[in-house]
Amino acid sequence: MKTTKYTILLMMLSFLGFAQNKNAKATIEVDGVCMMCKNRIEKACLKTKGVKSAVWNVKTQNLSLIYDERKVDLEAIKSKVAEAGHDTKTVKARDEAYEGLHPCCKYRDEEIQADHKSN
Numbered sequence: 001m002k003t004t005k006y007t008i009l010l011m012m013l014s015f016l017g018f019a020q021n022k023n024a025k026a027t028i029e030v031d032g033v034c035m036m037c038k039n040r041i042e043k044a045c046l047k048t049k050g051v052k053s054a055v056w057n058v059k060t061q062n063l064s065l066i067y068d069e070r071k072v073d074l075e076a077i078k079s080k081v082a083e084a085g086h087d088t089k090t091v092k093a094r095d096e097a098y099e100g101l102h103p104c105c106k107y108r109d110e111e112i113q114a115d116h117k118s119n
Contacts, residue, residue, distance in 0.1 A: 020069035023052070028078065030056060030063045031087040033107045033116040040105075044084035048077055 030041055038056045041063060045054030050071030056063045065077065078091040085097040086107070098108065106112045 022068045022070060024065075024067055024069045026065045026067070026074055028063050028065070028074065029061055029089055030081055031061060031107045032056065032058070032105065033113060034058065034104060036102055037086065037105050037107065040084050040101075041081055041086055044080045044086075045077055048072055048080045051077060 032038065032041060035058065038058055041056045042054045045051045045063070045065065048067075050068040051065060052068065053066040054063060063081070065074075067074075067077065075091070078088045081088060082091045082093040083097060085093045085101045085105075087093050087098075098106075104112065104116075
């Protein structure tokens with residue numbers, strides 16, 4: 001009888017170890033060059049169910065996230081960012097999405113990047 005109780009207790013504790021975090025934090029690199037990019041990236045993330053906070057830094061190009069792992073994973077968030085036209089290290093935006101960006105947001109163009117760095 002004691003063995004059964006201990007076994008059940010151990011099983012319950014092991015399930016707690018695999019619980020998903022409702023306030024998971026992550027930082028991912030997202031390509032962009034300006035404040036319009038910032039608004040677009042953050043908006044794409046915040047429209048994703050489970051994302052609680054999204055802040056993209058123009059200078060570092062880092063996107064800081066707080067999200068619910070029970071509702072969304074990082075790959076899904078990266079896909080939403082790519083749908084908005086912005087690349088991450090693992091998910092690239094389709095050419096159609098990238099071409100739909102405002103001309104000053106063409107982060108793949110070295111001249112545009114240089115122009116934004118000089119401002």
